[in-house]
Amino acid sequence: MRTRSLAVLAVVALGLAALAGWGLLQRAGEAPATSGEALPGFADRIQTLERVEVRGAGDSLLVSLVRRGQAWEVEQHPGWPANQREISRALFRLGEARRVEAKTDNPALHARLGVEDIGQADAKGAELRFEGGGDTLGLVVGRNHPGLGGSYVRVIGENASWLIDADLSPARDPVAWLDRRLLDLPLARTERVRIEPASGRAFSLERDGEAFVVRGAREGGTLDAEATATAAVPEQLALDGLAKDEGEPASRRHVYETVDGLRLEIASWQDEAGTWARLSLDLDEDVAAAWYGQAGEDAEPAAERLARLREQVREWQGRFQGRKFLLPSHKAANLLKSRADYLAPG
Known part of the structure; x- marks a missing residue:
């Protein structure tokens, strides 16, 4: 009888341990349940933006767009016209993008989605940084979802990551932003x-x-x-x-x-x-x-x-x-x- 009781207790203990472990994994992958804009407040500031940057691994500056009057210029190629229509469309897409699924808020897991700190030398994502009309805004854009489409993103200064409903992967070559x-x-x-x-x-x-x-x-x-x-x-x-x-x-x-x-x-x-x-x-x-x-x-x-x-x-x-x-x-x-x-x- 004693042997049987010990066996039952052992099974219960293993079950509790498994549940506890599963719970820890869930908490590691949880993110806030709040949905909404991919980059809160961005849509209202599109017309007041003065500078847009695309940054890569090691926080390296890849592309910088500067507003000159009513037009954008690619800073790496001054004097050559930028593709105004495509830049406007890209900004509009970001303003319209919405969060559809909360992902991990554990920084140790960010690299799996490509939304790790862009300052890391081996970072896979790209950061979009926006200046003008208020405090600087930043969004790390990681991998795209292989089946559903849309990008994984993380707002700079936050741990929460999200799957959004738009592909925001920015071009990293300044030429891609030019009028060709x-x-x-x-x-x-x-x-x-x-x-x-x-x-x-x-x-x-x-x-x-x-x-x-x-x-x-x-x-x-x-x-x-x-x-x-x-x-x-x-x-x-x-x-x-x-x-x-x-x-x-x-x-x-x-x-x-x-x-x-x-x-x-x-x-x-x-x-x-x-x-x-x-x-x-x-x-x-x-x-x-x-x-x-x-x-x-x-x-x-x-x-x-x-x-x-x-x-x-x-x-x-x-x-x-x-x-x-x-x-x-x-x-x-x-x-x-x-x-x-x-x-x-x-």
């Missing part, structure tokens, strides 16, 4: 492309109806699609990166000439990052005036069209000055072709 539009020179305006390799024979691609051909090639001897793709490089040309122009020697030059007197030069070279280019633009006003003079009586006056084109050239040249641009690979590939690449076999 470099220029847009429609193919319909391009008349000729002069190509000058650093070594080898210079040649031209010239318009032939809707396509382009190699000047001097036999009739039908040009791969029209290849030549036309090169002529279309400046159309909706975007950038994948930009930096200060250090004067690197170019390995080739492409000079695009338009029917209305524009001359766009793209001098390009390659390094481990990809294909870089420096751009310059000028205008032959005599050619432009002659072109506009062919328009009908109902067209806008040639002087007004010329003034607008002159201003566009000035604006573009101001943006290009002193900078080099990393080109998207699908555009850059067309600048790497030799004359033989445009010629049909035989």
Whole structure:
């Protein structure tokens, strides 16, 4: 009888110990039950923000956005326009984001969600820091939920972590916050492309109806699609990166000439990052005036069209000055072709 009683007591004791252990684990994972805004008070301060930072491991500054009047500027690339629409959308998404599930308030478990202290050298998350309109606000954004979507977050200064209903993972590359539009020179305006390799024979691609051909090639001897793709490089040309122009020697030059007197030069070279280019633009006003003079009586006056084109050239040249641009690979590939690449076999 005594043996049986001891056995029963042992089972009860083990059960109580298991319950106690489970309770401790639950308390370690508990967070306040209050739901609401992902970052309380943020929505009311969007219009008064003056600075936004993205910070990474070791509290390193990755991206800083500064409000200049009514527009944002990426501090790492002063003078180049930021993507105002996407920045506004990102701020609006955060203002609308809501907490949907409380997670752990135990700092020892924060790393599992990617919301550990951003000052740690191996921190996986990113901190969004906001200044302006009141005290500085900060939100650590960690991993996304693999099934439900949404991000794990933690407000700076609090232990509680949350799953919210929006993906707030911020871009860590300053270029991602820029207006990536470099220029847009429609193919319909391009008349000729002069190509000058650093070594080898210079040649031209010239318009032939809707396509382009190699000047001097036999009739039908040009791969029209290849030549036309090169002529279309400046159309909706975007950038994948930009930096200060250090004067690197170019390995080739492409000079695009338009029917209305524009001359766009793209001098390009390659390094481990990809294909870089420096751009310059000028205008032959005599050619432009002659072109506009062919328009009908109902067209806008040639002087007004010329003034607008002159201003566009000035604006573009101001943006290009002193900078080099990393080109998207699908555009850059067309600048790497030799004359033989445009010629049909035989």
